[in-house]
Amino acid sequence: MDGLEITDVSSCDLSGRQDHRVPGEPMLRVRGLTRIYGRECPDCVPRTGPEAGSNICPGCGSVVACAGVSFDLYAGEILGVVGESGSGKSTLVQCLYFDSAVTAGEAYLRNYREGAVNILGSSAQEQRHIRHHLMGMVYQKPHQGLRLDCTAGGNIAEKLLAAEFFHVGRIRERASELLLRTEVPLERMDHLPRHFSGGMQQRVQIAKALANSPPLVFLDEVTTGLDVSVQARVLDLIRHLHRELGLAMVVVSHDLGVIRLLTDCTLVMKTGRVVEAGLTDQILGDPQHPYTQLLVSSLL
Amino acid sequence: MPDKQAVRPGYNFAFLDEQTKKEIRRRILKAVAVPGYQVPFASRELPIAQGWGTGGLQLTLALVGPGDVVKVIDQGSDDVVNAVNIRRLLLQTTGVKTTEDTGAATLIQTRHRIPEERLREEQALVFQVPYPEPLRRVEPSEVKTREMHAEADYSRLWVFLYEDIVRWREITIGAQYPVLVNGRYVMDPSPIPRWDIPKLHMAANLNLFGAGREKRIYAVPPYTRVEPLAFEDHQFRVESFDGKHCAVCGSTASFLDELIDDHTGARRHTCSDVAYCAKRHQLLSENGPGAGRQTGNETGGGA
Numbered sequence: 001m002d003g004l005e006i007t008d009v010s011s012c013d014l015s016g017r018q019d020h021r022v023p024g025e026p027m028l029r030v031r032g033l034t035r036i037y038g039r040e041c042p043d044c045v046p047r048t049g050p051e052a053g054s055n056i057c058p059g060c061g062s063v064v065a066c067a068g069v070s071f072d073l074y075a076g077e078i079l080g081v082v083g084e085s086g087s088g089k090s091t092l093v094q095c096l097y098f099d100s101a102v103t104a105g106e107a108y109l110r111n112y113r114e115g116a117v118n119i120l121g122s123s124a125q126e127q128r129h130i131r132h133h134l135m136g137m138v139y140q141k142p143h144q145g146l147r148l149d150c151t152a153g154g155n156i157a158e159k160l161l162a163a164e165f166f167h168v169g170r171i172r173e174r175a176s177e178l179l180l181r182t183e184v185p186l187e188r189m190d191h192l193p194r195h196f197s198g199g200m201q202q203r204v205q206i207a208k209a210l211a212n213s214p215p216l217v218f219l220d221e222v223t224t225g226l227d228v229s230v231q232a233r234v235l236d237l238i239r240h241l242h243r244e245l246g247l248a249m250v251v252v253s254h255d256l257g258v259i260r261l262l263t264d265c266t267l268v269m270k271t272g273r274v275v276e277a278g279l280t281d282q283i284l285g286d287p288q289h290p291y292t293q294l295l296v297s298s299l300l
Numbered sequence: 301m302p303d304k305q306a307v308r309p310g311y312n313f314a315f316l317d318e319q320t321k322k323e324i325r326r327r328i329l330k331a332v333a334v335p336g337y338q339v340p341f342a343s344r345e346l347p348i349a350q351g352w353g354t355g356g357l358q359l360t361l362a363l364v365g366p367g368d369v370v371k372v373i374d375q376g377s378d379d380v381v382n383a384v385n386i387r388r389l390l391l392q393t394t395g396v397k398t399t400e401d402t403g404a405a406t407l408i409q410t411r412h413r414i415p416e417e418r419l420r421e422e423q424a425l426v427f428q429v430p431y432p433e434p435l436r437r438v439e440p441s442e443v444k445t446r447e448m449h450a451e452a453d454y455s456r457l458w459v460f461l462y463e464d465i466v467r468w469r470e471i472t473i474g475a476q477y478p479v480l481v482n483g484r485y486v487m488d489p490s491p492i493p494r495w496d497i498p499k500l501h502m503a504a505n506l507n508l509f510g511a512g513r514e515k516r517i518y519a520v521p522p523y524t525r526v527e528p529l530a531f532e533d534h535q536f537r538v539e540s541f542d543g544k545h546c547a548v549c550g551s552t553a554s555f556l557d558e559l560i561d562d563h564t565g566a567r568r569h570t571c572s573d574v575a576y577c578a579k580r581h582q583l584l585s586e587n588g589p590g591a592g593r594q595t596g597n598e599t600g601g602g603a
């Protein structure tokens with residue numbers, strides 16, 4: 001870790017904000033997260049990024065999907081990640097959810113061993129434990145997060161069973177509670193999500209992600225591909241759940257409207273780098289980076 | 301001591317060459333060291349068709365010594381053609397003594413059953429296994445199932461059991477009921493009935509499993525925990541033979557096969573473990589009816 005990246009850390013300043021947030025240690029600290037697809041060379045990071053205008057290394061042809069991403073996320077807060085297609089948003093959350101290995105970087109979770117271990121370097125078994133007890137993920141495409149050939153209840157059960165919750169009656173109680181909360185009719189519990197509408201599939205995915213009451217949830221483009229009216233309902237649901245459960249969330253979207261509606265702070269990404277970070281209100285009101293200015297002006 | 305007359309000339313003792321036997325024994329040691337873990341091995345060709353117990357047979361051949369007394373059973377019977385063939389092969393390549401008496405055997409090869417008589421520390425039981433992978437029900441890819449075992453990631457198998465209960469109100473798996481070995485690996489106990497599963501738990505004897513076609517060896521060493529997967533509110537249950545008893549020996553505490561009389565259509569039950577049944581029958585006729593008294597399910601308690 002060099003000093004330069006530390007100073008680059010984006011974090012929301014909590015001073016003067018008057019809500020439920022727990023001050024002190026961030027819930028998630030990420031430093032220098034880098035993911036390169038392909039064999040690496042020393043040029044990979046220096047010769048890619050917004051200035052180079054590409055995430056493909058001219059030296060070796062590898063894709064630098066994201067590099068040097070650092071941020072702090074506080075308990076109960078929502079961080080937005082916005083940027084054009086291919087800017088590395090999904091890669092970032094997939095690395096943090098251990099779906100994809102990192103090339104470099106560290107992450108610390110306050111709820112795991114007092115935030116003293118780099119979870120990106122933990123063993124596969126530890127990572128599995130973390131993700132089943134402390135994290136939830138909602139993927140862009142329902143089939144990434146759901147087993148469409150298992151019942152809706154079975155999908156929720158999987159997350160509970162992974163956390164060693166071996167009581168069918170209580171699993172079904174918890175699943176009912178979650179489906180109720182995510183507005184999925186209870187009579188669909190034992191049906192296959194394969195036959196559900198896109199909006200309902202996303203709601204089941206959200207129910208699954210929340211099954212173990214994780215303190216941290218990642219949502220990757222949850223509303224993309226849904227009808228506008230359905231989008232609004234799902235966004236409402238997320239806001240509602242956040243208020244009720246006080247979760248910390250990372251919300252990925254290429255849609256600044258979603259970011260504005262949901263998030264406290266925002267990272268703006270371009271070609272695998274964070275080009276601007278800060279409070280969402282400030283970023284939207286007074287964008288500094290030309291790329292952000294472009295995004296914001298297109299929103300108006 | 302081996303019966304030299306029975307041995308066909310031209311074979312190495314126990315058919316396999318010494319190098320091969322050593323290699324298999326090394327794999328067995330590894331399997332014993334990591335209970336329930338599937339150890340790959342280089343399965344050999346044997347003069348017996350694959351799918352007819354070649355996995356188990358290779359373990360038996362690698363283990364058998366001149367002083368052993370061998371028993372071979374298939375679905376509880378020593379007399380069916382498979383058991384007879386394997387026993388003959390063993391006899392012709394080793395000359396060792398064979399027996400049908402579970403208590404007298406030192407090495408037992410079996411398919412689909414565990415003898416009713418409780419096995420002792422000095423005995424080893426070798427299972428023939430058709431499909432060693434308990435996760436195959438939920439995951440077709442071998443690479444993935446290995447990863448799942450490595451990470452002790454069994455939630456998908458649990459979901460399978462959960463959905464079984466939702467659909468049928470109970471777990472419908474009869475044979476091949478998945479078990480957790482030593483609190484770590486989920487294992488396929490081979491197609492034994494549920495009835496036999498409790499016998500594996502903390503058994504005094506060594507249990508070895510061989511899959512020839514899939515080239516895997518695994519083991520449950522003596523005094524190892526073997527727990528069938530079950531939910532707190534849906535406990536594991538063995539088959540019930542409530543109100544039924546063996547028509548031959550009167551047993552009410554053994555796994556029973558149902559027989560239907562061709563002429564009368566009448567149903568009757570007899571012990572699936574034929575040697576156990578014969579032993580009890582003999583005991584009864586020698587000592588009178590009181591000799592065969594049983595106290596509930598004795599899970600292998602001897603006659």
Ligand SMILES: Nc1ncnc2c1ncn2[C@@H]1O[C@H](COP(=O)(O)OP(=O)(O)OP(=O)(O)O)[C@@H](O)[C@H]1O
Pocket residue numbers: 037055063064065066083084085086087088089090091092254
């Ligand atoms: N498995 C992979 N192998 C090679 N390159 C990949 C792989 N996954 C992603 N990439 C590349 O990494 C870059 C970042 O992809 P990522 O999916 O993170 O972008 P994104 O910001 O989520 O885009 P979108 O808005 O389209 O979802 C892209 O150039 C993509 O092509």
Ligand SMILES: [Mg+2]
Pocket residue numbers: 089090091140220221
């Ligand atoms: Mg994406």
Ligand SMILES: [Zn+2]
Pocket residue numbers: 039040041042043044045057058059060061062
């Ligand atoms: Zn390069």
Ligand SMILES: [Zn+2]
Pocket residue numbers: 546547548549550551570571576577578580
């Ligand atoms: Zn009988």
